[in-house]
Amino acid sequence: MSGTVNASPHASEPTSVWDPRLIWVTLGAVALIFLAATQSLAMTTVMPIISDELNGESLYALAFAGTLATGVIGMVVTGAWSDRSGPKVALYASIALFLLGLIVAGIAPNMETLVVGRLLQGLGTGGQTVALYVVVARIYPAAIHGRVFAAFAAAWVVPSLIGPLAAGAVTEYLHWRWVFFGVAVLTVAAFTAVAVRLNGLDMRTSQPAGSGFWGRLGLAVLVAAAVLLLGMSGGFGVAAPVVAVAAVVLIGFAARPLLPARTLRVGRGLPSVILLRGLIAGALFGAEVYVPYLMIDRYGFSPTWAGLGLTTAALAWAVSADIQGRYGDRIGNRRIVIIGCTLLAIATLTAAVCAVTIAHPAILIAGWTFSGAGVGLIYSRLTVLTLAYSTPRNQGFNSSALSISDSTGAAVTIAVMGLVFTGLSGTGWEFPAVFVLAAGIAIFALVPGLRMGQDRGTAAALIADTGSLRQGQ
Incomplete structure (x- = not known):
């Protein structure tokens, strides 16, 4: 079945994500994304303590970069699996890998074992994201896709507000291992909510996708290896720029077949x-890494207050995502992109000016709020458009491509900005340079943003307008 969930052949389609026929899937899916996001964001607070206790300083960066890298593999495998056999079993397998990774990390006696757990978590979270996108495409009516992805966006925003603080409290009053074990227990509950409703549903398509799985898997592994190399390129001394460029070229070469033609x-x-x-992921996350750093280094904020300084951006993201979910079709795709990219550019340029002038911190915080407002509009809209351009044969491939673009875009930009920051360290221009670079990426993003097809219309109209739907993936 590749249609929406109906109580009977004559029942009307659900008009709300909280419809009784969808509510358990909605709750479970949002909870799964919330828990994956909480785990990801909590690591920023907890990893220094883990590294110190397990004497794993040399593997500190790999504990982060490795998760992102293996996530690419999970995305590709789950995308192909979903197109071939439906998303249900792929989702279950991804959740199982995530749980296994949490348990391995939670019982880790040394840093090497913990990194293995983090790699497994990456496989699980990468696959889980893609599988959930395909589940939405298969059982939710297209008219409420925007509301579903607005809920998914909110599931990322809330952990950004409470994740690091909660992780610190758990570590202080219990133990850092409970950051992993606690998420594992809650993940089982969220999985149960989804599985109960999906059990018995056949979400396979009558036109399964073509072959090519092993080739795509090999390319995904190559992308993951290059992302790891890029993440560690700063440790190559004077050769760091050469290694970074080589890694970027390798990523582009390997990622090209994993993306729609002409991407x-x-x-x-x-x-x-x-x-x-x-591009949006690169501009946002590449700059966001340095906003708390700027607050601590130039403004003298404590780490806690520096993190709380990002709260307004997280709230703005939630509000914008909700606006997009409710009024996205009315606003129009081009207007959403123009507004979103402009707000992101304003945010990064404000940060650059504050880095030079050391303006009042309220200006920096208020300016950075625009980043959340802009990206909140764009992010969930792009997911809706991806599904609009998809058929049941390639929903998995296209959802996978969207996530791969997100991950690799962020990884490449963060690594390049790290090289720029290190190269200018001590000159006083390291912070302005990375923020200006992010602003440039946000502005350049208008180029593809204005080439997304019709400003409004049905999926069929979009496809007819562009002729760009990738078939047979």
């Missing part, structure tokens, strides 16, 4: 949607 050439329609996601 790297800014093709009209779906390719531009996928490319835009990577």
Whole structure:
């Protein structure tokens, strides 16, 4: 079945994500994303303590980069699996890998074992994201896709508000291992909510996707290896720029077949949607890494207050995602992109000015709020458009491509900005440089943003307008 959930052949389609036929899937899916996000964001607070206790300083960066890298593999495998056999079993397998990773990390006697657990978590979270996107495509009516992804966006925002603080409290009053064990217990509960409703549903398509799985898997492994190399390129001394460039070239070469045709050439329609996601992720997360750092280094904030300084951006993201979910079709795709990219550029340029002038911190915090407002509009809209350009044959491939673009875009930009920051360290221009670079990426994102197809209309109209739907993946 590739249609929506109906109580009977004559029942009307659900008009709300909280419809009794969908509520358990909605609750479970949002909870799964919330828990994965909480685990990811909590690591920023907890990892220094873990590294110190397990004497794993040399593997500190790999504990973060490795999760991102293996996530790419999970995305590709789950995307192909979902297109071939439906998303249900792929989702269950991804959740199982995530749980296994949590348990391995929680019982880890040394840093090497903990890194293995983090790699397993990456496989699980990467696959889980793609599988949930396909579940939405298969059982939710297209008219409420925007509301579903607005809820998914909110599931990321809340952990950004409470995740680091909660992780610190758990570590202080219990033990850091309970950051892993606690999420594992709650994940089982969330999985149960989803599985109860999906059990018995056949979400396979009558037109399964074609072959090519092993080739895509090999390319995903190559992308993951290159992302790891890029993440560690700063440790190569004077050769760091050469290693970083080589890694970026390798990522582009390996990722190209994993994305819709003409993505790297800014093709009209779906390719531009996928490319835009990577550029926005790069601009946002590349800059966000340095906002708390700026608050601590130049403004003298404590780490806790520096983290809380990002709260307004998280709240703005939630509000914007809700606005997009309710009024996205009315606002229009092009207007959403123009507004979103402009707000992100304003945020990063404000940070650059504050880094030079050391303006009042309220200006920095208020300016950075625009980043959440802009990206909140764009992010969930791109997911809706990706599904609009998809058929049951390639929903998994396209959802996977969207997530791969997001992960690799962020990884490449963070690594490049790290090289720029290190190269300018001590000159006083390291912070302004990375923020200006992020602003440039946000502005360049308008190029694919204005090539996404019709401003409004049904999926069929979008596809007819661009002719860019990738078939047979």
